[in-house]
Amino acid sequence: MALLEVKDLDVRFAVRGGDLTALRGISFSLDKGERLGLVGESGAGKSVAAFSILNLIAKPGYIAGGQILFEGKDLAAMSERELRKIRGNRIAMIFQDPMMTLNPVLTIGTQMVEAILAHRNISKKEARAIALDRLKKVQIPSPEKRLDQYPHELSGGMRQRVIIAIALLLDPEIIIADEPTTALDVTIQAEIMDLLLNLCEQENVALMLITHDLGVVSQVTQRMLVMYSGRIIEQGPTREIINDAQHPYTQGLINALPQMGEPGARLFQIPGSMPSLKNVPTGCPFHSRCNFATEQCKQAMPEYVRSGNVDVACYEVANLIEQEKRMQEAES
Amino acid sequence: MTSPLVSIRGLEKRFDLSGSLLEQITFEGGRFRRKQEAVHAINGVDLEVQKGEALCVVGESGCGKSTVARTVMGLISPSAGEIHYDGQRIDNLDGKAALPYRRKMQMIFQNPYASLNPRMTIQQTLEEPIRFHHPDWSQTQVRDKIHEVMHSVGIDPDWGSRFGHEFSGGQRQRIAIARALAVDPEFIVADEPISALDVSIQAQVLNLLMDAQESRGLTYLFITHDLAVVEHFGTRVAVMYLGRVCELADTRNLFAAPRHPYTQALLSAIPKLEDDRPNHIRLKGEVPTPVNLPSGCVFHGRCPYANERCRQEVPQLIATDGGTQVACHAVEEGRL
Numbered sequence: 287m288a289l290l291e292v293k294d295l296d297v298r299f300a301v302r303g304g305d306l307t308a309l310r311g312i313s314f315s316l317d318k319g320e321r322l323g324l325v326g327e328s329g330a331g332k333s334v335a336a337f338s339i340l341n342l343i344a345k346p347g348y349i350a351g352g353q354i355l356f357e358g359k360d361l362a363a364m365s366e367r368e369l370r371k372i373r374g375n376r377i378a379m380i381f382q383d384p385m386m387t388l389n390p391v392l393t394i395g396t397q398m399v400e401a402i403l404a405h406r407n408i409s410k411k412e413a414r415a416i417a418l419d420r421l422k423k424v425q426i427p428s429p430e431k432r433l434d435q436y437p438h439e440l441s442g443g444m445r446q447r448v449i450i451a452i453a454l455l456l457d458p459e460i461i462i463a464d465e466p467t468t469a470l471d472v473t474i475q476a477e478i479m480d481l482l483l484n485l486c487e488q489e490n491v492a493l494m495l496i497t498h499d500l501g502v503v504s505q506v507t508q509r510m511l512v513m514y515s516g517r518i519i520e521q522g523p524t525r526e527i528i529n530d531a532q533h534p535y536t537q538g539l540i541n542a543l544p545q546m547g548e549p550g551a552r553l554f555q556i557p558g559s560m561p562s563l564k565n566v567p568t569g570c571p572f573h574s575r576c577n578f579a580t581e582q583c584k585q586a587m588p589e590y591v592r593s594g595n596v597d598v599a600c601y602e603v604a605n606l607i608e609q610e611k612r613m614q615e616a617e618s
Numbered sequence: 619m620t621s622p623l624v625s626i627r628g629l630e631k632r633f634d635l636s637g638s639l640l641e642q643i644t645f646e647g648g649r650f651r652r653k654q655e656a657v658h659a660i661n662g663v664d665l666e667v668q669k670g671e672a673l674c675v676v677g678e679s680g681c682g683k684s685t686v687a688r689t690v691m692g693l694i695s696p697s698a699g700e701i702h703y704d705g706q707r708i709d710n711l712d713g714k715a716a717l718p719y720r721r722k723m724q725m726i727f728q729n730p731y732a733s734l735n736p737r738m739t740i741q742q743t744l745e746e747p748i749r750f751h752h753p754d755w756s757q758t759q760v761r762d763k764i765h766e767v768m769h770s771v772g773i774d775p776d777w778g779s780r781f782g783h784e785f786s787g788g789q790r791q792r793i794a795i796a797r798a799l800a801v802d803p804e805f806i807v808a809d810e811p812i813s814a815l816d817v818s819i820q821a822q823v824l825n826l827l828m829d830a831q832e833s834r835g836l837t838y839l840f841i842t843h844d845l846a847v848v849e850h851f852g853t854r855v856a857v858m859y860l861g862r863v864c865e866l867a868d869t870r871n872l873f874a875a876p877r878h879p880y881t882q883a884l885l886s887a888i889p890k891l892e893d894d895r896p897n898h899i900r901l902k903g904e905v906p907t908p909v910n911l912p913s914g915c916v917f918h919g920r921c922p923y924a925n926e927r928c929r930q931e932v933p934q935l936i937a938t939d940g941g942t943q944v945a946c947h948a949v950e951e952g953r954l
Contacts, residue, residue: 327816327817327818327819328816441904443904444904471678471679471843472678472843472845472884472887472888473678473883473884473887473898473901474678474904475887475889476886476887476889476896476898477898477900479889479896480896480898483895483896498816498817499889500817500891501888501889501890501891501893502889504889504890504891504892504893504894505889505890505893505894505895505896506895506896525894528891538818539817539818540891542817542818542820542821543817543821543846543891544821544824544844544846544847544849544850544851545846545849545850545888545890545891546891547850549849549850549869549870550850550851552825552828552829553821553824553825553850554821555818555821555822555825556818556821556822557822559786559788559789559816559818559819560816
């Protein structure tokens with residue numbers, strides 16, 4: 287059984303003039319110790335997907351349907367009280383901006399001890415010892431000193447290390463990291479990603495990494511989901527998707543990267559931009575920007591088809607697979 | 619070699635932190651002392667931008683790259699050093715004398731959500747610079763010009779009566795580019811013009827900037843932290859660290875054979891699609907604060923090759939065999 291299994295998740299935002307569907311029919315699973323990447327552009331729904339796992343979507347957002355099974359229990363149906371026992375304890379989160387997640391008026395030590403005591407019945411002294419141990423794990427120089435420092439006394443990279451240390455405090459099963467390095471410089475990003483990857487491997491923690499950076503996904507994760515306009519359009523092993531993306535959107539996203547182009551030549555570009563949630567087109571949400579779009583694409587959302595180990599929601603890919611099958615049959 | 623379009627000579631910029639005189643005075647050990655502190659944002663930068671090229675300035679936050687851009691544009695005045703445009707010194711000109719240069723030099727900012735006036739329609743936004751620089755133009759001339767630039771950035775001229783908030787981030791950045799192009803500039807300073815945009819939109823805007831360069835013969839000073847973009851876009855690259863240029867090279871040379879240890883670390887830190895794991899050169903510690911600059915080479919505290927000379931003496935940019943200019947004692951001495 288998978289550690290976390292999300293089935294047909296729908297998330298909506300109740301706004302004036304009707305509901306906006308932020309997530310539609312999201313299904314994926316995460317195994318113990320697995321590292322999964324969620325990729326997509328802003329507004330694709332990757333953060334909503336991550337937040338909804340711990341039911342952290344703020345009103346007017348709500349989970350409209352589907353299940354979120356964590357060790358067989360449905361998080362979507364749990365009471366706030368029960369959920370609180372899981373949040374930060376079994377499933378931890380790391381957010382984008384470390385300055386926003388740390389309380390500026392409390393020392394690092396106070397915040398860490400507080401988080402431990404919220405879940406464990408131990409003495410303050412023991413809690414402090416755990417906090418110190420985690421700070422050592424994230425390789426912060428002079429960790430004893432850091433416990434008594436305030437967040438503003440640390441640099442951005444150091445703060446993000448503290449955040450990772452806090453995520454690790456209670457030996458979680460899953461860490462959900464929402465763009466953990468986007469606010470950081472590239473050399474610091476490399477260090478933080480390296481650290482996160484090593485810790486997840488050592489402690490056998492599953493990681494759900496939300497990012498828009500395909501390079502980071504490629505370096506860190508084993509499987510990835512590509513999201514577009516609230517749907518998963520492609521999911522499978524990271525290497526397979528990066529090397530041979532099936533969905534036209536994923537292909538476009540990869541080809542638009544400057545490192546894919548000939549230096550100085552025009553970059554490949556996907557025309558237009560992602561539709562706003564207010565007017566998602568019928569059928570495949572990508573059809574208005576897609577070079578392969580046909581009448582069929584405008585009618586209904588395509589079902590997932592399997593190509594290799596990758597699941598893709600695209601009629602064009604489905605047709606290609608169908609053709610290939612027919613050709614093989616004709617040959618034999 | 620032809621004379622450069624823009625040359626930056628010995629540029630320095632300090633931002634005073636100590637406040638007013640009264641705030642500077644402290645009482646220590648029985649006597650009053652005056653304490654002054656400043657952020658040393660730029661510490662002696664010499665750069666030349668040749669006509670028709672795209673000179674990229676890269677570096678991490680706090681290295682002074684945006685300060686260079688703003689000083690060149692005259693948005694902030696330098697503490698020391700000179701800016702020359704087409705042979706004429708421009709950093710000491712007064713408002714009226716600087717006017718022709720304001721038209722020739724335009725800027726594109728990072729955040730198109732902040733750089734467009736929310737209370738102005740696109741028409742007004744584009745009209746303002748044209749009317750300011752060409753007060754003698756007729757209504758028709760102005761309108762034709764607006765149509766021309768809107769067309770060239772791929773925004774439908776019929777949308778002129780809309781406001782900035784009605785557009786997506788990518789479209790807003792196109793409008794910001796249109797505004798810069800509206801007065802037919804020769805030189806454009808672009809400060810992180812695509813970092814606020816999504817990947818697929820980044821490609822669109824980069825293509826647009828390249829098309830404009832080709833069709834209008836523009837010269838760019840392109841500020842960015844994204845090295846992958848530099849490799850694609852830049853003719854030459856200047857790598858900055860703590861307010862100094864540590865390496866200046868042709869883009870191809872820089873990516874093929876980075877010489878400065880900092881450049882090497884920076885390049886290795888870019889996550890690449892073909893990587894299965896992060897593999898980067900680890901640097902010791904973090905970027906020191908620009909308030910108290912390290913002595914000697916600003917990079918020595920984190921450099922694996924640093925020796926006594928690096929701690930004492932500030933390295934100057936020297937040309938190497940490949941044409942790359944590097945400010946590093948280790949490279950000069952052949953240790954690296």
